[in-house]
Amino acid sequence: MPVRLPSPLSRRGFLGLGAGVGAAVLLGACGDSGSPSAASSSGASAAAAPVTVRTCVYAKNHASSPLYWQKFAPRGYTIEVTPVTSATQIQDALEGGQLDFGLLGPYSTVIAASDRKLTSKIVSMTARNGVALIGAKGKVEKVADLRGKKIGVPPPGIQVLILNDLLDSAGLVLGKDVQGIPLAYADHVAALERGDIDAYIGTEPLCTQSVISGKGVRLAEATKTPVGNFNTANWASAKILTERPDVVREVVKMQKAAAEYLSPGGRNDRANWKELLVTQFGYTEPVYEAVLENVGAEWRFDDARAREVVGAGKMLLKQGGIKVEPDYESLFAREYWDL
Secondary structure, eight states: OOOOOOOOOOHHHHHHHTTTSOHHHHHHHTOOTTSHHHHHHTTOOOOSSOEEEEEEEETTOSOOGGGGGGGGOOTTEEEEEEEEOOHHHHHHHHHHTSOSEEEEOTTHHHHHHHTTOOOOEEEEEEEEEOEEEEEETTTOSSGGGGTTOEEEEOSSSHHHHHHHHHHHHTTOOBTTTBEEEEOOGGGHHHHHHHTSOSEEEEETTHHHHHHHTTSEEEOGGGGOSTTTTEEEEEEEOHHHHHHOHHHHHHHHHHHHHHHHHHSGGGSOOHHHHHIIIIIITOOOHHHHHHHTTSEEEOOOOOHHHHHHHHHHHHHHHHHTSOSSOOOGGGGBOGGGSOO
16 A cells, blocks of 8 residues: 655745754755746756656655755746655655655665665755764763663664664673663653653764763774775655656755855854754754754765765665665666766
8 A cells, every 4th residue: 555645835834844943044045947047057958848856755864955946946946845754655655656756764765675665866965974873972882881780772674774883892682781771762852851861872863962961972883894984865755766867866956055054165154054953953052063063965976975875785684684685786776876
């Protein structure tokens, strides 16, 4: 049965996504897709016929560059952005044809590909970093300090994959040397502050709340696994890849422009990020200032990123998440990687 998605974001819908703050500002900043500046931003000629592109974002998440695609869209393009809650929801919608593009990491995708159930492919990057291993300040400041401690463990995903790999590197085993406490992402910060746990592995911007409160520190080892600082890539559905390669190329150009808007040359533009995280999403200024150390927008997918996808697959195989590695090359649409 096809996955059912909520309606694409309208101005009112984005108000809910952004905690009631400034929807008109962001959507207004994204511009009129029929304006000369929008058409020239992607370097494309006017579309021959109207084009609707269906993509998605998570609520109040740093990986939100698709919200800016409309700003850089060619004339005649309309970007429909749907709020989603899980990678599985995105993956199913791509495979079922309800989305043209979606942001996904190398966890559920590699698992699906190992079962030969994935037809969508990577056309660009979306975001880097965003995963953080947080330890109680003065108590857990490196992975080895986790011995005999309690750690908040989220539902299965790339975070758990990273955690197990880091523990293994330190000669530790989750459930034996380290007590895992199952916790939803939203419960991590409060559990650390109460002392119920000594550490957690989670997602930004939530993790930064522990840092600015003075209760937690980011453990530097979090990006020292084979998956590196990979956050999410931009995946295209098989249907759009087959039927509209011209649209795929334009979308990659939009993602390039959006990523350069937020993180030009790989360095975060503080004013543009403040507009997104503070004005739109309602995060406090201290959170915004600190989280920029651990997030960023990206567009270019290359051989180094491909090796991180392979790295995730090898971690999954070692940890029993898959029985056989997938055909990694089947996940890549390399013709869109270098514009």
